[in-house]
Amino acid sequence: MRYAALLVAAIFLLAGCGTAPQGAPQGTTSEAAADDFSYDEAQFPGAKPWTHENFKDDPDEFQFAVLGDRGGGASPLGVYEHAMQQLNWLQPAFVMSVGDFVEGYTTVQEEMDEQWEEFEEIIAELQPPFFHVRGNHDINLPLTRQAWTDRRGPQYYYFRYKDVLFVVLDTEDAERPMPENMEEDIATYNRLKKESQEAAMAFIIEWMQTPEAQEAFGHAARVDFPREQIDWFKQVLADNEDVRWTFVFLHEPVWDNPSDAFTEIDEAIQGRDYTFFAGHTHYYDYDLLNGQEYITVASAGAAFVHDGPGNVDMLTLVTMTNDGPEIAGVALKGLFDRKGLDPEMFGSYDRAPQLGPEGEGGH
Numbered sequence: 001m002r003y004a005a006l007l008v009a010a011i012f013l014l015a016g017c018g019t020a021p022q023g024a025p026q027g028t029t030s031e032a033a034a035d036d037f038s039y040d041e042a043q044f045p046g047a048k049p050w051t052h053e054n055f056k057d058d059p060d061e062f063q064f065a066v067l068g069d070r071g072g073g074a075s076p077l078g079v080y081e082h083a084m085q086q087l088n089w090l091q092p093a094f095v096m097s098v099g100d101f102v103e104g105y106t107t108v109q110e111e112m113d114e115q116w117e118e119f120e121e122i123i124a125e126l127q128p129p130f131f132h133v134r135g136n137h138d139i140n141l142p143l144t145r146q147a148w149t150d151r152r153g154p155q156y157y158y159f160r161y162k163d164v165l166f167v168v169l170d171t172e173d174a175e176r177p178m179p180e181n182m183e184e185d186i187a188t189y190n191r192l193k194k195e196s197q198e199a200a201m202a203f204i205i206e207w208m209q210t211p212e213a214q215e216a217f218g219h220a221a222r223v224d225f226p227r228e229q230i231d232w233f234k235q236v237l238a239d240n241e242d243v244r245w246t247f248v249f250l251h252e253p254v255w256d257n258p259s260d261a262f263t264e265i266d267e268a269i270q271g272r273d274y275t276f277f278a279g280h281t282h283y284y285d286y287d288l289l290n291g292q293e294y295i296t297v298a299s300a301g302a303a304f305v306h307d308g309p310g311n312v313d314m315l316t317l318v319t320m321t322n323d324g325p326e327i328a329g330v331a332l333k334g335l336f337d338r339k340g341l342d343p344e345m346f347g348s349y350d351r352a353p354q355l356g357p358e359g360e361g362g363h
């Protein structure tokens, strides 16, 4: 019961309900709330045991989630698989992503097929729709590019949902050479994952320290977006000037290392309300540029490359309110089943070794 109450409280806070100042109603009560909420008014001739009646149920407001990288050393503990279940608990309207779904970097067709089929099996567990973004692991080589085209279609696209614009850009449009030893290292990791979780985890920790891995995962590349994609982006903005917000999703946080091409993209979006989301570095980062938010989400199972507090397996929950987005970072370890904590889910819990026999001393 205690755990169930905690979960309900956590979800309440995530939904933004916990942040409303007491006794200071904001916005207006929706018509739906006025119809849906009733009580015995005679019981409360004076004070009421609730703060106000502005329920957060405006049909124009909605929630979506953003999930970070899996590929780039996907955890053998099945973090991404668990995230599917956790997203089903939260029930966002849909789930966005920032790319790197498979390990890729292979020249063997059967290997590529096996990787995508494994990923598609995982994603099939998700109840809300899932929107793909191209990452370097997904499309680095001609064979993997073709696999993307066959399975996922266009490399960049947009859609509208409730008068909000969602634009997916492709930071991997221009071909780049494969880092040295990458195919061999990825193949070794994929083999170890099938043989031993421990061996796979030991390998990935060591591999992420190598100069090759640091080069591949450690920072955003200076991305030269092709002219065609830049012009397409400008046209999408021009065709959707009436939206109330614009979200842009792309794999690499290109604002950290801006090319002239990205500067042109960034200039094109000025004058609107917008938010950028990227991944790739497997490390949470937040930038406020031009008065707007540029967010780099951390992993959903991809290996940690950096040291520091940004190392976290997470999802991001965005509530699109009438006043703009509320954004909550959620550590996957912080979300558990209503039946209680499941030690199988995350492999282990940080505080478990401190509890003593039979959980003695735990509170």
Ligand SMILES: [Fe+2]
Pocket (backbone or CB within 6 Å): 069, 072, 100, 135, 136, 137, 217, 251, 279, 280, 281
């Ligand atoms: Fe990446």
